[in-house]
Amino acid sequence: MNAKTNPSYLALNTYTKLMRAAESVTNRVGRTMSAAGLTISQFGVLEALHHKGPLCQRDIAAKILKSTGNITLVIDNLEKQALVKRERISEDRRYLTVTLTESGETLIRTVFSDVESAIVTEMDSLTSEEQETLGMLSKKLGLPEGK
Amino acid sequence: MNAKTNPSYLALNTYTKLMRAAESVTNRVGRTMSAAGLTISQFGVLEALHHKGPLCQRDIAAKILKSTGNITLVIDNLEKQALVKRERISEDRRYLTVTLTESGETLIRTVFSDVESAIVTEMDSLTSEEQETLGMLSKKLGLPEGK
DNA sequence: CTCATATAGTTTGATATCAAATGATATGAC
DNA sequence: GTCATATCATTTGATATCAAACTATATGAG
Numbered sequence: 001m002n003a004k005t006n007p008s009y010l011a012l013n014t015y016t017k018l019m020r021a022a023e024s025v026t027n028r029v030g031r032t033m034s035a036a037g038l039t040i041s042q043f044g045v046l047e048a049l050h051h052k053g054p055l056c057q058r059d060i061a062a063k064i065l066k067s068t069g070n071i072t073l074v075i076d077n078l079e080k081q082a083l084v085k086r087e088r089i090s091e092d093r094r095y096l097t098v099t100l101t102e103s104g105e106t107l108i109r110t111v112f113s114d115v116e117s118a119i120v121t122e123m124d125s126l127t128s129e130e131q132e133t134l135g136m137l138s139k140k141l142g143l144p145e146g147k
Numbered sequence: 148m149n150a151k152t153n154p155s156y157l158a159l160n161t162y163t164k165l166m167r168a169a170e171s172v173t174n175r176v177g178r179t180m181s182a183a184g185l186t187i188s189q190f191g192v193l194e195a196l197h198h199k200g201p202l203c204q205r206d207i208a209a210k211i212l213k214s215t216g217n218i219t220l221v222i223d224n225l226e227k228q229a230l231v232k233r234e235r236i237s238e239d240r241r242y243l244t245v246t247l248t249e250s251g252e253t254l255i256r257t258v259f260s261d262v263e264s265a266i267v268t269e270m271d272s273l274t275s276e277e278q279e280t281l282g283m284l285s286k287k288l289g290l291p292e293g294k
Numbered sequence: 295c296t297c298a299t300a301t302a303g304t305t306t307g308a309t310a311t312c313a314a315a316t317g318a319t320a321t322g323a324c
Numbered sequence: 325g326t327c328a329t330a331t332c333a334t335t336t337g338a339t340a341t342c343a344a345a346c347t348a349t350a351t352g353a354g
Contacts, residue, residue: 008263008266008267009279009280010270010275010282011266011271011278012263012267012272013270013282014175014270014278014281014282014285015172015269015270016205016290017281017282017286018168018169018246018281018282018285019169019172019173020285020286021169021202021284021285021286021288021289022165022166022168022169022170022285022290023169023212023289024288024289024290024345025162025165025166025288025289026166026275030153034278038309039309039310041309041310053292056219056332056333057316057333058331058332065332066311067311067312067313068182068312068332068333068334069311069313069314069334069335069336070310070311070312071314071333071335072333072334072335073309073310073311073334074252074309074310076228076334077210077309077310092319092320092331092332093316093318093319093320093330093332094319094320094331095331095332095333096332096333106233112178116320117157117288118216119155119158119159119162119282120155120158120159122158122162122288123157123158123162123288124158124159125287125288125290126161126284126287126288129159130284130287131157131158131161132161133280133284134155134161134164134165134281134284134285134288135157135160135164135165135271136169136282137168137277137280137284138161138164138165138168138281139168140165140272140273140277141166141168141171141172141269141272141273141281142168142170142172143171143272146293164339166330175354186339187340188340202302203302203303204302205302205303212340213340213341214302214341214343215302215303215304216303216305216306216341216342216343216344217340217341217342218303219303219304219305220304220339220340220341221339221340224339224340239301239302239323239349239350240302240348240349240350241301241303241348241349241350242301242302242303243302243303278330281304296353296354297352297353297354298334298351298352298353298354299351299352299353300350300351300352301348301349301350301351302347302348302349302350303346303347303348303349304345304346304347304348304353305344305345305346305347306343306344306345306346307342307343307344307345308332308339308341308342308343309340309341309342310339310340310341310342311338311339311341312337312338312339312340313336313337313338313342314336314337315334315335315336315337315340316330316333316334316335316336317332317333317334318331318332318333318344319330319331319332319333320329320330320331320332321328321329321330321331322327322328322329323326323327323328323329324325324326324327324328324329
């Protein structure tokens with residue numbers, strides 16, 4: 001049985017192409033973030049705060065799919081740059097509420113718009129119909145295991 | 148202009164779904180590797196050696212799209228587990244040839260086959276035709292910038 | 295041959311990431 | 325009220341990753 005007649009061939013081939021696509025796009029879009037001095041996670045945190053308003057670290061972690069231990073460090077680094085601040089304003093004193101500072105708000109507005117443009121540029125190699133199809137197929141694959 | 152009439156909406160939406168799909172699949176397939184005590188990069192190195200035979204670090208880095216500095220450490224860790232060995236067999240004494248040991252060869256055979264199965268399982272949520280379409284669209288997106 | 299330059303690999307320093315352990319606080323059972 | 329348990333955050337230790345500096349070796353120009 002040669003490679004192309006192996007019944008797994010199609011699946012493996014599709015997988016490889018999907019991974020390459022995701023990686024290429026991530027790298028290119030990521031440049032827009034690093035040009036602004038942000039890592040992808042940092043951008044994710046700022047973007048979450050920008051769209052959802054102040055959040056506790058637990059919720060931020062859930063939103064960007066990282067561990068809470070990880071978020072602690074990401075927030076540390078954002079705080080050093082004075083882009084966010086931590087406050088204990090909830091009644092439950094275990095919660096730290098993370099808020100964008102003014103400069104954080106300004107930065108994320110600009111960078112978010114730049115990233116948006118970069119994504120649109122990336123997707124421009126597909127027609128609208130192709131984008132819809134890709135979105136639909138990706139969604140099927142991305143569903144949690146149980147389906 | 149609300150979200151859905153924004154001309155960027157489709158692109159952003161497609162992007163998000165693509166990223167989620169890639170991440171979900173990577174995480175699920177990655178479990179097969181970590182079950183064998185391998186990181187994704189370590190698996191990548193072993194797999195490259197398995198399919199291409201002995202390689203120098205430079206070529207391994209190129210194959211799995213990581214920096215050579217990075218490969219040094221990955222190989223260090225594989226060497227500690229006695230899965231690969233470094234030898235200076237090229238005429239050019241700058242080159243280190245990395246080879247699978249017998250236990251490395253045995254391990255990668257098993258794990259590769261498990262990973263293959265995991266990928267096939269993942270792709271099973273799509274029909275063959277859908278997989279072909281996804282592959283084709285991914286390929287368009289994954290092309291280097293110049294196209 | 296000698297020197298400049300290029301290349302292979304290593305090391306270092308920074309950030310990211312997770313998992314596991316820990317500390318602080320809140321909550322529920324009694 | 326007190327104790328057991330759960331939750332939020334931090335810390336620690338491991339690996340991963342990149343970029344930049346560095347070492348050793350090779351190669352080409354003269």
